Amino acid sequence: MALKSYLLTPGPTPVPERIALAMAQPILHHRAPAFEKLFAQVREDLKWLFQTKQDVLVFLSSGTGAMEGAVTNFLRRGDKAIVVNGGKFGERWGKILKAYGVEPIELKVEWGRAVEPAQVAKALEQHPDAKAVYVQASESSTGVAHPVKEICALTRDRPNTLTVVDAISALGAFDLPMDAWGMDVLLSGSQKALMLPPGLAFAAASEKAWKMAETSDLPRFYFNWKKEREMQAKNQTNYTPAVSLIVGLAEVLRWLKEDGLEKTFRRHERMSLAARAAVTALGMKLYTDSPSMALTTVIAPEGIDTDKLVKVLRDRYGVTLVGGQDQAKGKIFRIAHLGYFDEFDICTAITAIERALADMGAKVELGKGVGAAMRSFAETA
Amino acid sequence: MALKSYLLTPGPTPVPERIALAMAQPILHHRAPAFEKLFAQVREDLKWLFQTKQDVLVFLSSGTGAMEGAVTNFLRRGDKAIVVNGGKFGERWGKILKAYGVEPIELKVEWGRAVEPAQVAKALEQHPDAKAVYVQASESSTGVAHPVKEICALTRDRPNTLTVVDAISALGAFDLPMDAWGMDVLLSGSQKALMLPPGLAFAAASEKAWKMAETSDLPRFYFNWKKEREMQAKNQTNYTPAVSLIVGLAEVLRWLKEDGLEKTFRRHERMSLAARAAVTALGMKLYTDSPSMALTTVIAPEGIDTDKLVKVLRDRYGVTLVGGQDQAKGKIFRIAHLGYFDEFDICTAITAIERALADMGAKVELGKGVGAAMRSFAETA
Structure with missing residues (x-):
């Protein structure tokens, strides 16, 4: 018998059985009324999730496609834009900007640290012509939550500067009220807190952003947000959508709405607190003092x-989580608790980590971490 | 009890039950060895399907994303390219080219007709600097198969002109041997003959095309084929792939290989011949004299x-097929038999069409079409 499989990565995340089976139903045609009706509901529910009055557009791509669109639909060739780079995904903003002839003003942030709002304020002073600030709400490579609210406050009154927030692994895990905080572009993806397989990317833009879009001159076709916005207003998409994933998304959104946002965020917070309590009790240190609730x-x-730890966990215990990348390679590991998790999943992960560390010769008192996690869950119940 | 549902559209096409259930299995992490092993096999099997020695790249997008990449990865701003425009998808090539500052030389072809190779030859003479000929193997909006082999013969000896073939709704339905015919770029998608939900696009390029890619200067990021080629050579993708669809694809390819290409093409041909026999027996005319085996x-x-016919079929009989677009709107209907169909599916569709036409007051001898389809199937068995 093969090992039972436990997935705790920051995307893809486990797909609930009932969602997986909903997606296994006979396929719908995307030009038929049944799809249009479903998509209309999905569009409404996405506004609820994004906490916005704006349309939330649905794309068939990974999150990176939405990141690219958040550049090409708003900027002009030769523009400048500020990029918060404190990890692999922050770095990606710079690469996308360069690919399209936009000059990135990179704010290098030490891995594991959140950007200081003062750093962003200073960059905006030095580059008043910067057209946007690109940032991650949750930087998956480091587990850091950046201060999105504070950054939005800095650009809110600047008519020609957008705050663009990659919440691909954040939306649904913690509170990111788009309109209330004044985000200009907010992105997400299906394979994270939304508990779906990879394949959908989401994007919403503020009035200010749509106004800037009118003068944008970067080339785009598949990710043309203006054309998608026009088409999706009719509950259709320009190009064949991922119908099976949208069927799953409709189920997921119905489910999340039953729970409500507050309970959903609280669920993630409890996982996060328990995981932190567990590893701390085992004598390990957290990589960041600004932890995202996603991992x-x-x-x-x-x-x-x-x-090696990741390999032992996977091959010996069936537990898949990820280690560190680049400068954090070999040094950190990441426990994602994003989406469909309960306290027993976290306890299982901690149990496996204790076993694997002990196997590898680390000094571990078996049960100490899991006990701390359990106490945390009891306290936050 | 709701109507039973029958889907006969040129994408998405029905997903076989066993494939749908394979995709409902617990999700894999794309950076884990189990995925890499699966993806390595998929990459090998895609070469077999494309009949090429080249790498077949897998993208998370609809087919249009691959069409865009087939422009942005090979051409330069200000280039000219010949476009065969005899339908909605041919028209799309021109739109993509313009979006990226490439000048389309449009060969307007009457809807329902295939382009004459002589037309392409003449355009190549008039525009010897044209960098590519963009064409559909099967133009879904009209049901036309264009003469891909003959067009390839025209560009084969021109070192600076590519033939780019959109086989999104053709690959797997009829013979399109990439290397033997000398195609430079060949594209396909998951939701057609490959019997999967929408979400994957495929692309392969010849040595000549990869050489031209070296001097291309159009911007691209998500659809950067060169970077994908490097990454996929390691059985990985640059951005999160559609893991669940790739699990389904592995099953589909295993299945198709069991049958072999010849039998798969023959299966589509039999559906096509029967459908034509049926509608002809009912006194209707085919829209094209160069029919694709896909529809x-x-x-x-x-x-x-x-x-109205489409609406009656859908609402009264549960049969979803599509009508005509643009100039063919209201005038034609399209029976797709692409992917997971057997003779009884075709007979069901014809039966429903007979019933719906009779309901609408057309002169129909019930059973005449389905009888002709059955005779055709018996003859080609």
């Missing part, structure tokens, strides 16, 4: 290579 | 509005 990043004990 | 396009009897 917990942990510095491994001295002498433990996390690439 | 049969039919001119409705005098006085029958096909938009």
